[in-house]
Amino acid sequence: MKTIADRLIEDEGLRRGVGRLTPEKIQKVFKELVAGECGARMKTYMETCVRCGMCAKACHYYMSHKDPSYTPVAKVSQTMWRLFDADGKVDPEVIYQCAQVAYTECNLCRRCIHYCPLGIDTGYIISVVRRLCHKLGVTPQYIQDTAHSHSATMNQMWVKDDEWPDTLQWQEEEAREEFPGLRIPLDVEGADFMYSVIAPEPKFRTQLIYQAAAIFHAAGVSWTMPATPGWDNSNMAMFTGDSEIMARVERAHYEAAQRLRVKRIVMGECGHAFRAVYDVANRWLGWKWHPVPVVHSVEFFWELIQQGRIKLTHKFAEPVTIHDPCNVIRGRGLMEKLREVVHFLCDNVVEMTPNREHNYCCCAGGGVINCGPPFKNVRIVGNSIKAEQLKATGVHWCIAPCHNCHGGLDDIISKFDLNMHTKFLGDLIYELMEKPE
Amino acid sequence: MHALYDLAVGPLAWLAFAVFILGSIYRLMSMRALALKKDAAFVAYISWPHAIRSLIHWVTPFGALGWRENPGVTIVTFLFHICLFVVPLFLMGHIVLFDTFHGWSWPALPDGVADTLSIVVVLACAYFLWRRLSVPEVRFVTRSHDWLVLALVGATFLTGVLAYHRIGDNLFMTTLHVLCGEAMLVAIPFTRLSHMLFGFFSRGYIASEFGSVRFAKDW
Numbered sequence: 001m002k003t004i005a006d007r008l009i010e011d012e013g014l015r016r017g018v019g020r021l022t023p024e025k026i027q028k029v030f031k032e033l034v035a036g037e038c039g040a041r042m043k044t045y046m047e048t049c050v051r052c053g054m055c056a057k058a059c060h061y062y063m064s065h066k067d068p069s070y071t072p073v074a075k076v077s078q079t080m081w082r083l084f085d086a087d088g089k090v091d092p093e094v095i096y097q098c099a100q101v102a103y104t105e106c107n108l109c110r111r112c113i114h115y116c117p118l119g120i121d122t123g124y125i126i127s128v129v130r131r132l133c134h135k136l137g138v139t140p141q142y143i144q145d146t147a148h149s150h151s152a153t154m155n156q157m158w159v160k161d162d163e164w165p166d167t168l169q170w171q172e173e174e175a176r177e178e179f180p181g182l183r184i185p186l187d188v189e190g191a192d193f194m195y196s197v198i199a200p201e202p203k204f205r206t207q208l209i210y211q212a213a214a215i216f217h218a219a220g221v222s223w224t225m226p227a228t229p230g231w232d233n234s235n236m237a238m239f240t241g242d243s244e245i246m247a248r249v250e251r252a253h254y255e256a257a258q259r260l261r262v263k264r265i266v267m268g269e270c271g272h273a274f275r276a277v278y279d280v281a282n283r284w285l286g287w288k289w290h291p292v293p294v295v296h297s298v299e300f301f302w303e304l305i306q307q308g309r310i311k312l313t314h315k316f317a318e319p320v321t322i323h324d325p326c327n328v329i330r331g332r333g334l335m336e337k338l339r340e341v342v343h344f345l346c347d348n349v350v351e352m353t354p355n356r357e358h359n360y361c362c363c364a365g366g367g368v369i370n371c372g373p374p375f376k377n378v379r380i381v382g383n384s385i386k387a388e389q390l391k392a393t394g395v396h397w398c399i400a401p402c403h404n405c406h407g408g409l410d411d412i413i414s415k416f417d418l419n420m421h422t423k424f425l426g427d428l429i430y431e432l433m434e435k436p437e
Numbered sequence: 438m439h440a441l442y443d444l445a446v447g448p449l450a451w452l453a454f455a456v457f458i459l460g461s462i463y464r465l466m467s468m469r470a471l472a473l474k475k476d477a478a479f480v481a482y483i484s485w486p487h488a489i490r491s492l493i494h495w496v497t498p499f500g501a502l503g504w505r506e507n508p509g510v511t512i513v514t515f516l517f518h519i520c521l522f523v524v525p526l527f528l529m530g531h532i533v534l535f536d537t538f539h540g541w542s543w544p545a546l547p548d549g550v551a552d553t554l555s556i557v558v559v560l561a562c563a564y565f566l567w568r569r570l571s572v573p574e575v576r577f578v579t580r581s582h583d584w585l586v587l588a589l590v591g592a593t594f595l596t597g598v599l600a601y602h603r604i605g606d607n608l609f610m611t612t613l614h615v616l617c618g619e620a621m622l623v624a625i626p627f628t629r630l631s632h633m634l635f636g637f638f639s640r641g642y643i644a645s646e647f648g649s650v651r652f653a654k655d656w
């Protein structure tokens with residue numbers, strides 16, 4: 001049977017990383033990792049998996065490739081079991097394979113948890129494999145670059161300290177042509193909420209900042225954005241396995257909110273950023289809950305609509321479908337609020353199946369899309385199941401409140417000629433709302 | 438052979454039950470201690486109401502997405518596991534032994550029913566064996582350990598059935614059955630069969646995360 005060894009893809013970062021390793025080094029780091037960071041969860045998962053294969057059908061990689069080496073349990077078999085069987089003493093080439101599986105063949109989407117009777121969290125096991133690879137210095141080139149950027153600049157895209165306020169000012173100026181009284185309030189202490197976004201927004205999706213400002217302006221809310229590092233809520237270090245940088249990034253984000261004495265943080269339409277802020281990094285920092293409450297845009301828009309702060313001139317008439325991003329659905333249970341917002345905006349909603357918590361992942365998340373061009377094809381071909389799911393709806397518009405999902409879905413849509421377009425909630429609200437003079 | 442039989446139903450049976458019970462307690466307690474020591478940031482989220490809500494779905498046939506999408510395995514595994522507990526606990530042959538040695542007795546299943554259920558278990562094992570050999574995604578992840586635990590369970594039930602039907606030398610078959618049963622009991626705390634001990638907790642934990650942190654169902 002084919003295994004990961006039969007589909008290795010050359011990546012400079014991985015190749016350079018394994019070049020520095022020996023079996024002894026690997027074993028030392030593996031043992032330290034297991035002794036230091038793994039506990040009862042890992043032990044139970046390693047011991048009790050009954051190899052029943054029920055999780056196979058959970059994973060879009062398996063459902064698309066129909067190759068047994070892509071099932072959740074096969075990914076664990078080709079990585080963690082192998083390492084445990086050898087007590088960590090493996091050939092550097094094995095680490096190359098582990099890294100390719102862990103970084104590029106699992107989105108940590110947690111769909112398999114709905115399939116495994118024992119509740120084995122494959123996403124967790126795979127993230128520990130990534131942690132090992134990170135400690136061994138074996139990470140894909142592209143995603144490592146974003147982690148370096150986090151560490152050097154506290155944002156993901158090498159945005160310089162002066163570029164950030166410049167970009168906001170530029171968007172403010174643009175928007176003031178449409179809404180003369182509009183402001184993008186920078187560093188306003190005591191505002192109701194801090195709005196944080198991912199670094200790709202100021203870098204190349206500035207219209208999203210423009211739209212958010214327009215919506216907040218129309219809704220008449222009190223908000224601010226930080227002028228200092230901490231404005232970027234994304235966190236690729238979480239996905240490379242670099243927990244130390246992950247925690248620094250998250251601390252900066254929360255501290256920006258605390259410095260501004262806001263009541264809460266509202267996060268833009270991104271899934272993985274929400275996972276980092278809400279679920280992962282807080283634990284690494286030793287905080288059970290969040291020093292400042294955080295809400296995702298889906299929930300925030302829902303609130304604005306509930307309060308009657310957004311009024312529409314008309315509804316979107318063409319049929320739309322909804323993609324449930326794992327990180328805010330399986331990760332935060334926003335499925336019903338998302339639907340209420342979409343139904344408020346659109347007349348004709350066609351659900352894809354399966355949906356809500358059972359939705360298939362877009363195959364971009366978990367840092368996979370960030371591993372860049374070398375792995376792009378596997379990721380797109382590896383999600384023909386999603387293409388079929390989209391196609392079956394027969395609609396031309398797909399709403400997805402997550403950046404990564406947009407990337408992943410757009411790739412699938414063009415590869416499989418689906419004649420579809422993706423939309424953020426912000427896109428639609430901006431397009432449909434009553435705009436103040 | 439008689440001596441071996443006496444040994445098997447006497448001291449070895451004591452030993453097997455002791456290892457099974459004490460071993461299970463030890464495994465559970467030491468896993469708990471490890472969790473408290475190393476997984477504090479995860480133990481903190483355990484929520485029994487959410488765990489129980491999810492477990493109710495998971496112990497219901499077709500009550501979870503994984504069961505619905507794997508109907509064959511679901512039917513077989515539910516039959517298998519139910520019979521696995523019901524047969525040995527309510528088997529006349531077993532109750533008689535407890536009665537003889539300890540004077541304990543409780544209602545038994547009619548022999549014919551127990552026999553049928555035992556055969557169901559043997560057939561279920563055959564099904565698992567077939568899956569391991571021919572379903573690619575199962576075969577890909579099968580290791581020697583999996584054959585071992587399946588063989589322990591299968592052999593115990595098969596020899597039990599053969600002994601009951603007086604197939605082969607009865608004393609030999611019964612002795613073999615008792616030894617297999619004891620080996621299986623001893624294996625529960627220390628092999629993959631420990632999923633019996635830990636399964637509810639691993640499911641309950643992830644259900645707590647989903648229920649109390651992520652507000653999403655996990656079934």
Ligand code: HEM
Pocket residue numbers: 445446450453521524525528530531534548551552555556593594596597598599600601602611614615618619621622
């Ligand atoms: C301490 C260990 C055990 C002893 C001493 C023991 C003893 C016996 C005896 C004396 C019989 C009756 C055989 C006959 O009628 O000739 C029997 C049957 C059987 N036992 Fe056990 N047993 C043990 C463990 C187990 C275990 C652990 C299981 C399964 C989990 C099991 C399953 C069965 C089955 C399926 C039958 C046959 C029932 C039938 O076809 O009617 N036994 N056992």
Ligand code: HEM
Pocket residue numbers: 050051052117118510513514518521565566569583586587590621625630632633634636637
């Ligand atoms: C309350 C306790 C138990 C629970 C919740 C449980 C649950 C499960 C589940 C969910 C599976 C996977 C589905 C499948 O492939 O059939 C499984 C498989 C299995 N269980 Fe259990 N189990 C329990 C107790 C036991 C016991 C006591 C034994 C034997 C002593 C056992 C033996 C097996 C075997 C051999 C398999 C693997 C079948 C295969 O090869 O695919 N289980 N169990």
Ligand code: SF4
Pocket residue numbers: 058059060061071072075105106107108109110111112113122123361
């Ligand atoms: S991609 Fe999702 S379903 Fe597949 S193994 Fe990873 S977490 Fe599980």
Ligand code: SF4
Pocket residue numbers: 048049050051052053054055056072073115116117118119120
């Ligand atoms: S469903 Fe769970 S127990 Fe079965 S093979 Fe997958 S991870 Fe292992």
Ligand code: SF4
Pocket residue numbers: 107108109271272324325326327328360361362363364365366402403404405408
């Ligand atoms: S990109 Fe979207 S669908 Fe994919 S893992 Fe992230 S949230 Fe899930």
